[in-house]
Amino acid sequence: MAGPRAAPDRPWGAEALIDHLRGGGPTLVALSGGVDSAVVAALARAALGSAAVAATVTGPAVAAAEVERAVRVAAAIGIEHHLIPANPLERAEYRSNPSNRCYFCRAVETERLRAFGDGRRIRSYLDGVQLDDLGDDRPGLRAMEEAGFAHPLVVAGWTKADVRRAARSFGLPNAETPSDACLASRVAHGDPIDAPLLRRIEAAESLLLAGGFRRVRVRVHGGGARLEVGPDEVARLLDPRVGEPIRRGVGALGFDPVTVDPLGYGARPRAGSGTGP
Numbered sequence: 001m002a003g004p005r006a007a008p009d010r011p012w013g014a015e016a017l018i019d020h021l022r023g024g025g026p027t028l029v030a031l032s033g034g035v036d037s038a039v040v041a042a043l044a045r046a047a048l049g050s051a052a053v054a055a056t057v058t059g060p061a062v063a064a065a066e067v068e069r070a071v072r073v074a075a076a077i078g079i080e081h082h083l084i085p086a087n088p089l090e091r092a093e094y095r096s097n098p099s100n101r102c103y104f105c106r107a108v109e110t111e112r113l114r115a116f117g118d119g120r121r122i123r124s125y126l127d128g129v130q131l132d133d134l135g136d137d138r139p140g141l142r143a144m145e146e147a148g149f150a151h152p153l154v155v156a157g158w159t160k161a162d163v164r165r166a167a168r169s170f171g172l173p174n175a176e177t178p179s180d181a182c183l184a185s186r187v188a189h190g191d192p193i194d195a196p197l198l199r200r201i202e203a204a205e206s207l208l209l210a211g212g213f214r215r216v217r218v219r220v221h222g223g224g225a226r227l228e229v230g231p232d233e234v235a236r237l238l239d240p241r242v243g244e245p246i247r248r249g250v251g252a253l254g255f256d257p258v259t260v261d262p263l264g265y266g267a268r269p270r271a272g273s274g275t276g277p
Contacts, residue, residue, distance in 0.1 A: 007131060011157040014043065014166055021047035021152060024124035028117040029054045030109075030149065031081070033069030035167045035174050036160075037128030038077070040152055042170045044126060045079045053080040055116060057109045059087045060195040061182040063202050065209075069174055076173050086112040089195060094184075097193050101184060102140030110147035125149045132160045178215040188221035204250045211246050213237065215265050218250065225255035231264030238262070 012020070021027070021044055029041040031054035044052035054077075056070040067083065074081035088094040088105040117125060127144055130153040134141075153163060167175035183198045201218050204225060208216035213236075217228040227250065229237050237243045237260055247258045261267075 007154050007157045009157075011159075011162055012155075014169070017152060017156045017158075018043055018047045020155065021124075021126075024048070024126075025051065026120070026122050027052045027124040027126060028113065028120075028122045029079075030113055030125070030127045030144075031056050031070050031074060032128065032180070033066035033073065033174065033177070034128060034180055035172065035177055036130050036133075036153065036163050038070075038073045038172050038174055039163050039166045039170065040126050040128050041074065041079050042077045042166075042172065043152070045077050050080065053082065053120070053122075055082045055084050055113055057086045057112065058083050059085055059109075060198050061088055061105060061184050063180075063183055063205070065206075066180055069177070073172060073174055076171070082116065084112050084116050088184075089193070095193050097184070097187055097189055097191055099189050100139040101189070101193075102138065102182075103143045105182065105184065106140035106143035107147075110144060110149065114147055126152055128163075129154055130158050130160060130163055186217060186219050188219070191221060200253045200255070204253055204255065207246050207249045208237075211237075211242060217265055218255075219261075220255065223255065224257045224259070225250055226259050226261050228261045228265040231267055234260070234262060234264045 027044050027048055029037060029044050029052065031037045031041050041054045054074050056067055058067055071081065086109045088108040091104045091108060094101055094104040114125070125148050127149045129141060129144070129151040134154065164175060183201050184193050186201050187193055187197065201220060204218040205216050208218070208227065208229060213229045213233050215230040219226040219228060227237065227247070237246070243260060250258045
């Protein structure tokens, strides 16, 4: 395969990428609940049939809803699928939550994925990184590359828009699902991370999802929580009839104060304060 970040002058078509993947031999795709890795899994399945398998990391930093989505996606693709436990909280560097926290998380996860795949004589390891990801500061990407994971969507020159088009053509159930990130990405750098905090964040976001909000984040810092929803949904969250029960529920989880971001998800810089997407 081409280098991990080599992209062509023009994007490849799906058939060209499938042909490229055929040369990889037995292949493992790191499958999250997101659309990028789902498309890679579908392409690998089309290229390699039963020689392609998918694996989803489970653990305290991964929301149960994301794992459930990955299970549904794998079933829709028809690819063999495995759940691989990995606990980045084993690493003190991860628990202390520095700005490169994602590196330590991915290092733990890829170690578990490689141990599983190497035991099955897997030759190629693939992830769902695409061109739009490369403009961000993503230390986790370095850990994936160090572990030998290739980025076929980058090799093909695909952006997020290309990925979503392919997902729709494959009929994937998460073709329009908003991007997600690990639960620890909600915690401001420097605030320590532990399993109870991650579970409280997951529970708080579940309250927003149950309220009908589509894209949600609960950013935490110093004991407080800031609720984010899509910019087009902020007005509804600020409606006391809708938002007040949710804010009370989040407060009951131990967050204080609980505020609503009036700009909405994606409208302000993330550096240094609950930095994930």
